[in-house]
Amino acid sequence: MTTVYDFTVEKTNGSEQLLKDFEGKTLxxxxxxxxxxxxxxxxxxxxxxxxxxDQGLEILGFPCGQFNNQEFDNIEETxxxxxxxxxxxxxxFGKIDVNGQNEHPLYTHLKSAKGGLLSSDIKWNFTKFLVDKNGQVVERYAPTTKPSKIEKDIVKQLG
Structure with missing residues (x-):
């Protein structure tokens, strides 16, 4: 079974980051x-x-300019x-696409694990995915869902 730990992403300096390095953490x-x-x-x-x-939460940010080009072109500016x-x-991390022909494989996986309302496509910036300590996607939150509103879900995953 595929988990988020099976993916590699690009750091802002261009080097690779194995998501396996976050194994055992809530993401x-x-x-x-x-x-x-x-x-x-x-x-x-x-x-x-x-x-x-300190309790095991990692937040992983993926800049994306696919929605009205609302991200800087230069990752250093971001x-x-x-x-x-x-x-x-x-x-x-490095700037990525979350939809379409060039979407990052991590996002293909996230969207297949937890689809959206009408389609699995990411609709806007700040779509959030909660991942358990085993690398399984447990919840997807709309862009307008404030992070403070999902705190209880995070706490539950942290155990």
Whole structure:
């Protein structure tokens, strides 16, 4: 059975990151955008990370410009924006596509594990996937679902 641990992603410096390195942790995987009306979610994501990282939570941010091109072209601009404006210290990765011909295989897996309302496509920035300690996708949250509203689900997964 495929899990999120079977995938490799690109770090912001271009090197590869095995998601297997996060094995045994609860993951919240989010497609992000720096110039989106929902960008203030970075604040709540960072608060969750600060509150639960020592208990095994990892938040993995994947910048994506597929929705009205609301992400910087340059990944350095993205990481600087997130750190300066929101104090983001959780892992951010290289810019990816979450839908379509060039979608990242991780997102193909996430969407097949937890489809959306009318289709499995990601509809907008800040769609969130909660992954248990075994690498299985347990829940998908809409872009407008604030991170603070899923805290109880995260706590449950942390055990």
């Amino acid at each position: 919240l995987i989010v497609n992000t955008a720096s110039k989106c009306g929902l960008t203030d979610q970075f604040k709540e994501l960072q608060e969750l990370y600060d509150n639960y990282k 990481t600087e924006f997130c750190q300066v404006n929101y104090g983001v210290s959780f892992p951010m």
